[in-house]
Amino acid sequence: MRAPAIEVRAVTRHFRQSTGLFTAARSVRAVDGVSFSVPTGSCFGIVGESGCGKSTLARLILGLHPPTGGEIVVEGQSLQAMDRRARARLIQPVFQDPFSSLNPRRRIRDIVGLPLAAQGTNPAQRDRQVDAMLERVGLSAEMGGRLPAQLSGGQRQRVAIARALVLRPRIVVCDEPTSALDVSVQAQILNLLAELRRDFGLTLVFISHNLAVVEHVCDEVAVMYLGRIVERAPTDTLFRAPAHPYTRALLASVLTPEPGLGIPDVGLGDSYPDPANIPPGCRFHPRCPIAEAGCSERDPSPRALDGREVACHLV
Numbered sequence: 661m662r663a664p665a666i667e668v669r670a671v672t673r674h675f676r677q678s679t680g681l682f683t684a685a686r687s688v689r690a691v692d693g694v695s696f697s698v699p700t701g702s703c704f705g706i707v708g709e710s711g712c713g714k715s716t717l718a719r720l721i722l723g724l725h726p727p728t729g730g731e732i733v734v735e736g737q738s739l740q741a742m743d744r745r746a747r748a749r750l751i752q753p754v755f756q757d758p759f760s761s762l763n764p765r766r767r768i769r770d771i772v773g774l775p776l777a778a779q780g781t782n783p784a785q786r787d788r789q790v791d792a793m794l795e796r797v798g799l800s801a802e803m804g805g806r807l808p809a810q811l812s813g814g815q816r817q818r819v820a821i822a823r824a825l826v827l828r829p830r831i832v833v834c835d836e837p838t839s840a841l842d843v844s845v846q847a848q849i850l851n852l853l854a855e856l857r858r859d860f861g862l863t864l865v866f867i868s869h870n871l872a873v874v875e876h877v878c879d880e881v882a883v884m885y886l887g888r889i890v891e892r893a894p895t896d897t898l899f900r901a902p903a904h905p906y907t908r909a910l911l912a913s914v915l916t917p918e919p920g921l922g923i924p925d926v927g928l929g930d931s932y933p934d935p936a937n938i939p940p941g942c943r944f945h946p947r948c949p950i951a952e953a954g955c956s957e958r959d960p961s962p963r964a965l966d967g968r969e970v971a972c973h974l975v
């Protein structure tokens with residue numbers, strides 16, 4: 661059997677956060693014991709509210725931060741043991757805001773060619789590969805001579821995708837890749853990512869707070885809450901019959917409650933808990949509509965349930 665593209669094994673990312681000159685630094689458990697694997701060629705979604713740790717997890721998978729515990733294995737090799745160049749050939753990012761992720765003073769051709777230059781590709785070959793990739797993402801070679809400010813938001817995100825793919829990586833981690841774009845452009849970028857995934861056999865990790873987008877593009881979805889995965893399921897299963905009370909609340913916050921869909925109107929309120937002050941027991945218990953006395957004492961471990969994994973004592 662083929663090895664999964666990505667295996668995340670009991671990964672943690674804890675750090676000290678300074679809050680001022682005269683106050684003690686706080687300990688933040690941004691990612692706190694997360695495990696999952698992503699089959700080759702699939703699209704794995706990670707959802708949750710701001711502050712849940714999904715972007716930190718993306719950075720861990722990209723090797724931009726080292727984990728403080730656990731291990732990430734990519735195509736059978738430990739990510740931490742890989743050098744930067746090898747990692748760049750294997751896994752690349754597409755970030756949210758194409759404007760801030762592209763150097764405003766560099767021409768598009770140089771921006772897209774940078775990963776090739778870092779691998780030592782000669783300039784003539786680099787230009788050929790860059791022009792071919794620009795064309796592949798729907799931009800003309802002529803645009804290679806422009807600056808990022810001379811392009812629209814959608815064109816800039818195409819540049820970011822071209823830069824991510826120019827080394828032909830096998831995995832792309834997309835962190836909110838469409839949330840800075842107009843709705844009409846979002847659909848074009850999602851279609852482009854779907855085409856590229858199919859044509860290049862890519863494995864995608866797709867991080868978003870937009871549940872409709874995740875439902876549209878992902879094969880499997882993990883729901884994060886305060887640094888943990890509380891539910892992981894095939895996309896259809898998760899959206900049709902969410903099991904964890906937090907998943908239900910998250911879906912209810914964007915869908916009209918309908919008894920037939922089994923989605924109760926539980927509501928999450930406005931305030932997300934402080935990741936430096938995680939509640940004891942089940943970390944969702946202060947907001948959970950069905951919490952019982954034991955929930956504030958016992959931390960639920962993830963367990964298999966009808967083709968999904970869920971961390972709750974009561975479901």
Ligand code: SF4
Pocket residue numbers: 904905906942943944945948949950951952955960971972973974975
């Ligand atoms: Fe709610 Fe208790 Fe389940 Fe946590 S363990 S989600 S508090 S029911």
